[in-house]
Amino acid sequence: DAGVTQSPTHLIKTRGQQVTLRCSPKSGHDTVSWYQQALGQGPQFIFQYYEEEERQRGNFPDRFSGHQFPNYSSELNVNALLLGDSALYLCASSWRRYTSGNTIYFGEGSWLTVV
Amino acid sequence: AQSVSQHNHHVILSEAASLELGCNYSYGGTVNLFWYVQYPGQHLQLLLKYFSGDPLVKGIKGFEAEFIKSKFSFNLRKPSVQWSDTAEYFCAVKRSSNTGKLIFGQGTTLQVKP
Numbered sequence: 568d569a570g571v572t573q574s575p576t577h578l579i580k581t582r583g584q585q586v587t588l589r590c591s592p593k594s595g596h597d598t599v600s601w602y603q604q605a606l607g608q609g610p611q612f613i614f615q616y617y618e619e620e621e622r623q624r625g626n627f628p629d630r631f632s633g634h635q636f637p638n639y640s641s642e643l644n645v646n647a648l649l650l651g652d653s654a655l656y657l658c659a660s661s662w663r664r665y666t667s668g669n670t671i672y673f674g675e676g677s678w679l680t681v682v
Numbered sequence: 683a684q685s686v687s688q689h690n691h692h693v694i695l696s697e698a699a700s701l702e703l704g705c706n707y708s709y710g711g712t713v714n715l716f717w718y719v720q721y722p723g724q725h726l727q728l729l730l731k732y733f734s735g736d737p738l739v740k741g742i743k744g745f746e747a748e749f750i751k752s753k754f755s756f757n758l759r760k761p762s763v764q765w766s767d768t769a770e771y772f773c774a775v776k777r778s779s780n781t782g783k784l785i786f787g788q789g790t791t792l793q794v795k796p
Contacts, residue, residue, distance in 0.1 A: 671716075
């Protein structure tokens with residue numbers, strides 16, 4: 568058990584709809600990052616949250632947004648879904664205080680299928 | 683921009699064969715390096731990591747990796763693979779000053795025949 572929990576595990580949405588994915592970080596971690604893993608590809612960094620603010624962002628459009636709550640849990644929102652958004656969405660957590668030596672832990676992911 | 687290249691996309695080995703998966707990265711500064719494994723239907727699990735010190739790092743399940751700074755490489759090795767090692771393997775790098783942004787390679791699918 569990685570300690571990072573995500574929900575839902577699977578979901579199917581229609582093009583144009585909006586989706587919200589949720590993540591609870593490993594106990595003691597305060598930083599949450601989101602990744603998109605398309606079939607046959609490595610995970611790609613979407614963004615990172617710390618102290619309830621977006622701190623870093625990868626090459627993803629504004630349709631992808633997020634939020635972090637005071638208890639460090641996080642949500643990923645995707646608006647105006649496209650077929651190409653179909654992927655495994657991974658949440659990762661870490662402890663910001665130790666930047667050079669911290670390990671990043673991943674959840675099991677949320678499989679999103681857009682039809 | 684940082685990038686990670688895994689040269690072997692699909693590797694097929696027989697049990698007891700030796701394994702070496704290549705990983706090269708592009709970044710001139712201080713980095714942390716990781717190998718993650720993803721077994722079918724499971725989440726990404728950390729195999730091993732390099733932060734500093736001895737460039738030969740040992741991980742779980744008999745895996746090891748060697749960091750060669752001059753070659754920007756972090757190759758994964760295992761002397762004798764088992765059928766249970768069948769999985770997807772990902773090399774990843776992050777700047778040591780960064781807390782959570784990992785750059786992943788596209789992965790190597792390892793199939794071990796019994």
